Amino acid sequence: MTVDxxxxxxxxxxxxxxGNEILIVLAILIPSVAxxxxxxxxxxxxxxxERKVSAFMQDRVGPMGQGVGLHAGKWGLLQTxxxxxxxxxxxxxxxxxxxxxxxxxxxxxIFVGAFIAVIALPFGETxxxxxxxxxxxxxxxxxxxxxxxxILAGWSSNNKWSLYGGMRSAAQIISYEIPAGLSLxxxxxxTETLSMQGIIQYQSGGLFSWIVFSSxxxxxxxxxxxxxxxxxxxxxxxxxxxxxxxxxxxFHTEYSGMRWSFFFLSxxxxxxxxxxxxxxxxxxxxxxxxxxxFNTAGWSIFWFISKILFLVFVxxxxxxxxxxxxxDQLMDICWKYLLPIALFNIFGVGIWTLIFG
Amino acid sequence: MGIIHGEEMxxxxxxxxxxxxxxLRLKVRTDGEVVSDIYPVIGYLxxxxxxxxxxxxxxxxxxxxxxxxxxxxxxxNLGYAIxxxxxxxxxxxxxxxxxxxxxxxxxxxASHLLALGTYGLDVGAFTPFLxxxxxxxxxxxxxxxxxxxxxxxxxxxxxxxxxxxxxxxxETAYGFLDYFEPQVKEYxxxxxxxxxxxxxxxxxxxxxxxxxxxxxxxxxxxxxxxVKWDIRKxxxxxxxxxxxxxxxxxxxxxxxxxxxxxxYWVRMREIEESVKILRQALKALPKGGDVHQAIPKKIxxxxxxxxxxxxSPRGDLAYYITSDGTPKPYRLKMRSPAFTSISxxxxxxxxxxxxxxxxxxGSLDIVLGEIDR
Numbered sequence: 001m002t003v004d005x006x007x008x009x010x011x012x013x014x015x016x017x018x019g020n021e022i023l024i025v026l027a028i029l030i031p032s033v034a035x036x037x038x039x040x041x042x043x044x045x046x047x048x049x050e051r052k053v054s055a056f057m058q059d060r061v062g063p064m065g066q067g068v069g070l071h072a073g074k075w076g077l078l079q080t081x082x083x084x085x086x087x088x089x090x091x092x093x094x095x096x097x098x099x100x101x102x103x104x105x106x107x108x109x110i111f112v113g114a115f116i117a118v119i120a121l122p123f124g125e126t127x128x129x130x131x132x133x134x135x136x137x138x139x140x141x142x143x144x145x146x147x148x149x150x151i152l153a154g155w156s157s158n159n160k161w162s163l164y165g166g167m168r169s170a171a172q173i174i175s176y177e178i179p180a181g182l183s184l185x186x187x188x189x190x191t192e193t194l195s196m197q198g199i200i201q202y203q204s205g206g207l208f209s210w211i212v213f214s215s216x217x218x219x220x221x222x223x224x225x226x227x228x229x230x231x232x233x234x235x236x237x238x239x240x241x242x243x244x245x246x247x248x249x250x251f252h253t254e255y256s257g258m259r260w261s262f263f264f265l266s267x268x269x270x271x272x273x274x275x276x277x278x279x280x281x282x283x284x285x286x287x288x289x290x291x292x293x294f295n296t297a298g299w300s301i302f303w304f305i306s307k308i309l310f311l312v313f314v315x316x317x318x319x320x321x322x323x324x325x326x327x328d329q330l331m332d333i334c335w336k337y338l339l340p341i342a343l344f345n346i347f348g349v350g351i352w353t354l355i356f357g
Numbered sequence: 358m359g360i361i362h363g364e365e366m367x368x369x370x371x372x373x374x375x376x377x378x379x380x381l382r383l384k385v386r387t388d389g390e391v392v393s394d395i396y397p398v399i400g401y402l403x404x405x406x407x408x409x410x411x412x413x414x415x416x417x418x419x420x421x422x423x424x425x426x427x428x429x430x431x432x433x434n435l436g437y438a439i440x441x442x443x444x445x446x447x448x449x450x451x452x453x454x455x456x457x458x459x460x461x462x463x464x465x466x467a468s469h470l471l472a473l474g475t476y477g478l479d480v481g482a483f484t485p486f487l488x489x490x491x492x493x494x495x496x497x498x499x500x501x502x503x504x505x506x507x508x509x510x511x512x513x514x515x516x517x518x519x520x521x522x523x524x525x526x527x528e529t530a531y532g533f534l535d536y537f538e539p540q541v542k543e544y545x546x547x548x549x550x551x552x553x554x555x556x557x558x559x560x561x562x563x564x565x566x567x568x569x570x571x572x573x574x575x576x577x578x579x580x581x582x583x584v585k586w587d588i589r590k591x592x593x594x595x596x597x598x599x600x601x602x603x604x605x606x607x608x609x610x611x612x613x614x615x616x617x618x619x620x621y622w623v624r625m626r627e628i629e630e631s632v633k634i635l636r637q638a639l640k641a642l643p644k645g646g647d648v649h650q651a652i653p654k655k656i657x658x659x660x661x662x663x664x665x666x667x668x669s670p671r672g673d674l675a676y677y678i679t680s681d682g683t684p685k686p687y688r689l690k691m692r693s694p695a696f697t698s699i700s701x702x703x704x705x706x707x708x709x710x711x712x713x714x715x716x717x718x719g720s721l722d723i724v725l726g727e728i729d730r
Contacts, residue, residue, distance in 0.1 A: 058487040160368050164390075164711070236481055237553055246715050248375060321547075323554045324481025326712045327390055 003027050003130060031129045035118055043268040046312060047080045053316045090257035095158060098254065102156035107255065107262035110149030114269035117143045121276040122196045124286050124300035135196035136188065139277055140181055143232070146266065147173045150251050153263075157254040165250025168240050168327055173232055175334045180228035182342035183221040186349040187211055187281040190218065200285030207289040212282040215356070217348035222282040224342050229274035230315055231330070233267065237322040240330060275311040276304075283307050363388055368711075372401050376479050376715045379725030381699075383714070390710045395703045399728050406730035410689040415441055415515060415656040418689065423509040425691065426727040428471050429670045431464035431500075434513035436667040439594055440676040441515045443665055444658040452646035453517050454596045458638050459530070460503070460512060462631040466537075467496040468670035469577075469624045469631075472722040476621060477548050479719035480557045485548040492540055495533055502526060516652035530639055534632055541629060549625060558621060559612030562717035564705045566615065572701040575694050576672020577627060578721055581607040581620035588668040600637050602630045617720035624722070657684050671695050671722060691730060695723040 007027040010017075017023055048063075055062025063076025094103055120135045122128040132138050147170055154166015188194060190211060191202040203210050212222045231238035242250040249255075252263045279285055284307075286300035294303070325333070370376075370383040377383065380401035386394040406425060410418045422433040435457055442449065474489035497507045504512045504520055512519050548554055564574070569582040579586055587604040589597040605626035607619030658680040666675035672694030679688040698721040706717040 054483075058484050059491055060487065160366065236483075239481070240712070246376065246712050320484050322482065323477065323548070323551060323557060324712075325553055326557060326710060328710065329556055 003031060005126075006030065031119070035115065035129065039115065039118065039265060039269045039272070042272050043265045044080045044084075046268045046271065047083065047264075048077070049309075049312070050316055051076070051079065053313065054320045057317070057320045084261070087257055087261040092257045092259065093254075095254050097158045099156035099158065102152045103254075104259075106149045106153035106156060107259045107266075108149075109152060110146045111262050111266045111269075113142060113144075113146030113149060114266040114273060116145070117273040118269060118276075120196055121273065122200060122280065122285060123304050124297050125197075127297065127301065128197065131197055132195065133198075134194045136184060136199065136277065136281065137194050139196075139273065140177070140184065143270070143273055144173065144177055146270065153255070154251040157251070159254050161247045161249070161253045162251050165242065165247050165253070168247075169234060169251060171327075172234070172238065172240065172330060175331060176228040176231040176238075176338075179224050179334060179338035179342045180232065182339070182346060183225040183228070184277070184281055186218055186221040186345055189346070189349055190214065190353065196280050196285070199280055200287060203284040204287055204291070206287075206291035207284075209291075210282065210284040210287075215349065215352045217345050217352055218282070220341065221345050221349070222278070224338050224345070225278055225282070226311070226314075228334075228338060229278060230318060231334070233270045233274055233315070235271075235315060236319040237325050238330060239319075239324055240327050271312055271315065272308065275308045275315070278311055279304060279307040283311075365393065370714075372398075376719065377725075378475065378719070378723055381723070381725055381728075383702075383718075385711070385714065387711060390712075392706060392709055392711060392714050395706055395714065397699050397702055399699070399725070402725045402729040404730065407689055407691065410686055412685065414684045415658070415686060418686065419514060420509070420511045422691075423511055424726060425693070425730055426468075426669060426671060426674070426695070426724050427508060428724055429464050429468040430508065430510050431460040431512060432468075432667065432669040432674065434510065435461050435595070436665070436669065436674050437676055438513045438515050439667065440663060440665040440678055441656065441658065444661065444663045444678060444680060445515075445653065445656070447516050447651055447653065449516055449651045450646050450648070451596075452643045453648050453651070455638055455642045456518050456522060456648065457513055458595060458597070458600075459635060459642070460500075460510075460518075462635050462638070463496050463499065463530075465631050465670045466628050467493045469628050470496075472670070473544070473548075473621065473624055476716075476719040476722075477554075479715050480554060482548055482551070482554065485544060488540075488547070489544065492537060495536075499526070499529060499533065502529065514652060515656055517648045517650065521648045527639055527642065530635070534635060534639075538629075538632060541625065544625065549622065555611050555618060557712075557716055558617035558720070560616050561612075561713050562617045562705050562709065562720060563613045564615040564620075564701060568701065568704055569615070572704065573697040574672070574701050575697065576668070576670070577623045578620055578672065578698050578701075580605065581623045581720075582615035583607050583609070583619075588666055588673060592666070594665070594667055599641075600634045602633050605630065617716055620720045620722075655684065657682065662688075666692070669694060671698070671724065671727065693727045693730060695721075695725075695727045699723050699728055 007023060010023045010027055052062045063079035094100060117139050119129040120132060120139050150169045151166045154162045187199060191199045193199060207213065211218050234242060252260055255263065286304040288294040288299060288303055365386055365388050368385045368387050370385055372380040372382040382398040382401065384396040384398060385392055406421055409421055419434055419437060422437045423430040426433050470489040470493040474486040477485040500510060501507050502523055503526065504510050564582050566582045566584050569579050569584065583606050585604055585606050590604050605623050607614050607623055609619060610622070611618055660680060660682045662677065662679040664675060664677045666673050673692065674694055675692035677690040678686050681687040702718060702721065706714045709717065
C-alpha cells in the first residue's frame with residue numbers, strides 16, 4: 001500500500017473531494033501515523049525483549065509482575081508501558097548553559113532520521129509505504145541523517161562528556177557506513193536493481209535462493225554488513241558513543257524524560273531499519289523459506305518481522321556477551337579489516353557471477 | 358598516538374561517575390582522547406578513622422575497621438585483631454585461628470569477585486559482573502549464617518571471634534567450594550580469554566616492577582608486575598605457614614609483564630589459591646574448643662608500640678598502634694594498600710586514552726573507604 005495507491009483509493013472513495021489537497025495530506029498523514037505506531041510498538045516490544053533476553057543470559061528473571069496493586073503485569077509484560085509513563089511524567093531539564101534551540105532540536109533530528117528510513121521497508125508484496133526505485137540507496141542516505149542529531153545533541157548540551165560522545169559517534173557512524181554500503185553493493189550487483197521490492201523479487205524461490213546462501217562472497221558480505229549494522233546502531237561492542245562506564249551517557253547525558261526517550265525510540269527504530277535492510281538484502285525479505293507455501297500477505301508480514309526479530313536477537317546476544325572496544329580499535333576494525341574485506345568481496349561477487357551466473 | 362596536538366582541556370571524572378568505584382574525583386588533562394595528566398582528588402569519604410580510634414576503646418575500634426575496606430571487612434578485622442593480640446601477648450585457641458583463616462579467605466574470594474566483576478563492567482562487559490555477583494552472594498549468605506551481617510561483620514575480635522561456627526557450616530562451605538570451582542572456568546571463557554577483553558587490557562597501563570616498588574604498591578597489583586611478594590608467604594601471620602598454596606605472579610602471558618590483564622589474571626589465580634587454602638583449613642578445622650576462651654576481660658595493652666602487617670585482598674594492610682597503658686589507643690595508624698595503589702595511577706596511565714584510564718583505574722582495584730579512611 002504505497003502513498004500513491006492510497007491517494008488513488010481516496011480519490012475513488014470520496015469522489016466529491018477528488019483532486020482536493022486534503023486528500024494528498026490525508027494520503028501522507030495516514031501512513032505516517034501508522035508508521036509512528038509501528039515504531040512505538042517496535043520500541044515497546046524490543047525494550048521488553050532486551051530486558052528479558054539480558055535477564056535470561058545473566059541468570060536472572062527480568063521484570064516480573066509479582067505482588068499486589070501496581071505491578072507490571074504477568075511476566076512483567078507491562079514493564080515498558082510503566083517505563084514510558086515514568087518517562088512522560090518526568091521533569092524536563094534543559095541545562096542553563098545549553099544551546100537551547102539545538103538542544104531541543106537534536107532528539108527530533110535523530111528521530112526523523114530513523115523515521116523516514118522505515119518508510120522504504122517492504123513488509124509485504126504490496127505493504128510498503130514508498131516503493132522507490134532507489135529504495136536501498138535512499139535508506140543508506142537517510143539513515144546517516146541521524147548523525148547530525150547526535151552531533152547536535154553532543155555539542156548543544158555544553159557538557160564535555162556529551163561532546164566526547166557526539167564526536168565519537170560521528171566518527172564511528174560515518175566510518176561504518178562505508179563497509180555497510182560496500183557490502184550492499186554486492187547485493188545490487190547480483191540483483192541489478194536498487195528497488196527494495198526488486199531485490200526481494202530476485203530472491204523468490206525458497207531458502208537457497210536467498211542472497212546470503214547464493215555464494216560464499218555474499219555470505220561474507222552479509223557478515224560484514226551485520227557487524228557494520230551493530231556499529232551503526234551504537235550497540236556493544238561498538239557502543240563507545242554511549243559507553244556508560246566511561247562517558248556516563250555520552251551524547252544523551254544531559255537529556256531527561258521525554259526528550260531522552262526519543263533517543264531511545266530512535267535507537268530501536270534504527271535497529272529495525274538496519275535489520276530490515278539486512279533481511280531485505282540477504283535473507284529474502286518477506287519471502288517464505290519454503291517456495292510456494294505460506295506466501296500470502298499475512299504470512300509475508302510474519303516472515304519479514306520474524307526474520308528481523310531473529311537478527312535483533314543476535315544483536316542482543318552479542319551485546320550481553322562482549323566487552324566494549326576502544327575508540328581506536330573500533331576504527332582499526334572498520335578501516336583495516338571490514339573495508340578491505342568488503343572491497344575484495346565486490347571483486348569476488350563479480351567473478352562469481354561471471355563464472356556461475 | 359599523540360602526533361597531532363590540539364588544545365588541551367581539563368575533564369572532571371567524578372566524584373559521581375559510574376566507574377570511579379566510589380566517590381573519587383579525577384582531574385584529567387586531555388588532548389582529545391589522549392590523557393596527559395591525572396590528578397586524583399581524594400577525601401570525599403573521609404571519616405576521621407584514625408582520630409576516632411583515639412577516642413574509643415580497643416574493642417570499639419573493630420567496627421571502624423569494618424568500614425575502611427568495606428568489601429573485605431573480615432581481613433581488616435583480622436589485621437587489627439592480631440596486631441592488638443601481639444601487643445598484649447595473647448595466644449588464641451587453634452580453632453579460632455582456623456575460623457579466622459576460613460573467613461579471611463572467603464572474604465578474599467568475595468572481594469576479588471567484586472573487583473573482577475566491576476572490572477568487566479569498566480570495559481563494558483555487563484554479564485560477567487552479574488555472574489560474579491551471583492557467586493559472591495553465596496559467600497555473603499555464609500557470612501550471614503555466621504554472624505548475621507552481610508557486609509560489615511564485626512566478627513573477628515581481639516582474642517577470639519564473636520560467634521562459634523553454626524551447625525552445618527562446614528558442609529555449607531564444602532558445598533559452596535564444590536559449586537564454585539567450576540565457575541572459575543566459566544569466568545575465564547566469558548571474560549578472561551575474550552578477544553576484545555584482551556585487546557582492551559593486554560599491554561595497557563604497564564606498571565614495571567621498579568615503578569611498583571618505588572611507589573610502595575603491594576598486593577595483587579605488585580604481583581601483577583611480576584614481584585613475588587605475599588605477606589601470607591613471606592612473613593606468615595596467624596597459621597598461614599601451615600597451608601600449601603602458591604603465590605601467582607604476572608608473567609606477561611598475553612602482553613607485557615605488569616599490564617592490566619596481568620593484574621586481573623593474578624586476582625583470578627588468587628581465587629583458585631584461596632579455594633585451595635579453604636579446603637585445607639576446613640579439613641583441619643578442630644571440632645571442639647571455645648572461641649571466647651582467650652578474649653580478655655579488659656583490653657589494656659602495656660605501654661609500647663607495634664607495627665604489624667597482613668595481606669588483605671588489596672595488599673599490604675598494616676596497623677601501627679601506640680599504647681600508653683590506657684584502654685584507648687594513644688595513636689592508631691592504618692597503612693592502606695589502596696592508597697598506595699591510587700598514587701601510581703598518574704604514572705602508569707599518562708599517554709593512554711580516556712577509555713584506558715578507566716580500565717587502568719579498575720585494574721588497580723581501589724576501595725575509597727580505605728583510601729580516605
